[in-house]
Amino acid sequence: MGSVWQPSAARADHGRHGEQRSWAIHGTGAYLPARRVSSGELSRSLGLDPAWIEERTGIRHRHVAEPGQAASDLAAAAARRALAAAGLDAGDVGLIVLGTSTPDELGPSTACRVQALLGAGRAAAFDVAAACTGFVFGLSAAVGWLAGRPEPSPYALVIGVEVYSRFLNSGDRATAALFGDGAAAAVVGPVAPPYGLGPVEIGSDGSRAGDVLIPAGGSRAPASPETLSGHGHTIHMDGRAVRDFIAEAFPRLVAEAAGEAGVKPADLALVVPHQPNPRLVASLAGDAGLGPEQLVITGRDVGNIGAASLPFALDRAVREGRIGAGDLVLLVGFGAGVTWGRALITWPAPGPSRGGD
Template sequence: MDYSAPPAERPPDRVRIGIIGTGSHLPAQVVDNAEVGARAGVEDEWIVRKTGIRTRRYAAEGEATSDLAAAAALAALDDAGLPASRLDHIIVATSTPDHPQPATAAIVQHLIGADGVPAFDVNSVCSGFLFALNTAAALLRDGGHALVVGADIYSRIIDPADRRTAVLFGDGAGAVVLGPVSEPHGLVATSMRTHGMHHRMIEVPNGGSRTPSRVRPADDPGHYFTMDGRAVREFVTDQLPLAVKDLLRKADATEAEVQHFIPHQANGRMLRDIAPSLGLDAARHHLVVDELGNTGAASVPIALDIANRAGNLRPGDGVLMSAFGGGMSIGSALLRWGGRLW
């Protein structure tokens, strides 16, 4: 060893990244169980018993996913006290984009006045927001700010006569701004996993390169969102507890360190049935599914924004978010709330 050589420079510590602003946007139209139930052939009592859902929101005619996403994005930027021009990345998680091309994120970028900021979409269906959050955090390891939006308009792709899906879904958008935070706040650990052997459990069969819409009649059921509800429930029952435990192990944290659990708002009845197996008995489970239904990739950031604006999240609180979606995919994140540097 050459002891005369200068010591190697210590690599710089990575910047701690956390959520510094939240926002959400819900369409004005409230749709109750009587309305969706009449089309699907079921009663309000059946819907509440099976799903826990009483109302949901539908986008207005002419309102697109980018419109909801941009409104949520502006609310998050305002909460963060950050102009759109300071963003370094924009990621929109959606499985109901405005168009097959271009990316919905490009339209959102234009709507919020962030010209030049790199913008792209992520599609991991209902787990997309957590996948996008994980991606943004990796992009910001050396600093900067990112906007992450989850937005979906499922009312456009569900079959109103299919009681298995029509009663579940609503429309909405939620967003967060990521940026530098002080120790010990910010993201502690994130995880993503996909089990592609189950990709047929949730799908919209038509509209892609395998089955172009032009080769199918307008009334072909393949144009609609389809889901094997029983198989999805079995998957979530098996995999969500494992994902939560693996994330806590990765973070070297215990269940007692989690004060808030914000899950994908898929089905209130299912979430309540699975809750005991998660080991998060001491945490507050934030559920808004009864009023908003399943808003796809938007469900976690909407619930997070509602909790934030209600003053339920205190600096230093452990917040665990987890979502599951088509693919089949599961995304999770654990963070310590607060620590904004201004």
């Protein structure tokens, strides 16, 4: 097993005068491109029976970005909605952390592009490259940063975004069937205990980095006629290895989180997982000690949107009223690298208790 790090800042810390400080999600938002492609349409384009993709993955459709629409455009739209939900504006943001595998360009960071689009001039901005676990890695970074700020604390934006459609081999059914485009964001800031976010735990096993990757375009295999003709700039995936990793990681992460909290998996109000294949993830509920009603499954409507998958599902749950004050909500991510992460949230009550500052 690879390395695991649990930052102490993920737990409530103490301010300058010894009072306890905690952090919570105060607003969520999501954005999907307007164009929607059904699995039936995509199956036919791959020369398959129209029901092939949906029967195997549970995905009914996915969204595809328009020409000229970049990751930063989707991310900024989701961030604006998250800020509006939190009752904040861009001037309240001190940090932007963005998870993506499909940046606008290799450099600068896509987070800097988002900062400019939002007009968040006070915010430091950077990307995290943890693939589909990027949102949980981003939460870890945001909480650690917030814990070091003097009071009154600013707010952090954590964003997940992918424009996978630009990195797919249209003839590869293993990847073309799964991936879509989208973005989602969350605003993280102070809250009065007992509400709060944490612990956040993240881990990696780089020996399995070849399980899912875009092999060309970096310093090891720069762009060339050969990389272009060989589809080196598209997603390559060992489907069996990925499936085995998810089947092991998901139940383990749920068990670890519940054990640390001193509860049973059945006591969790909601579990919000990354869902590269929604049918597969839903089938693992029993192995994780969960009932199907505890899972938030949205991948049927959007496919695998990578780092945006988990925050998109969280935003859907919030907007559908599935989360109440005091609920224990577990976020579970896993992705290329391979990487994994989990975050347990005692969901805050609306109103004054959100402030803490």
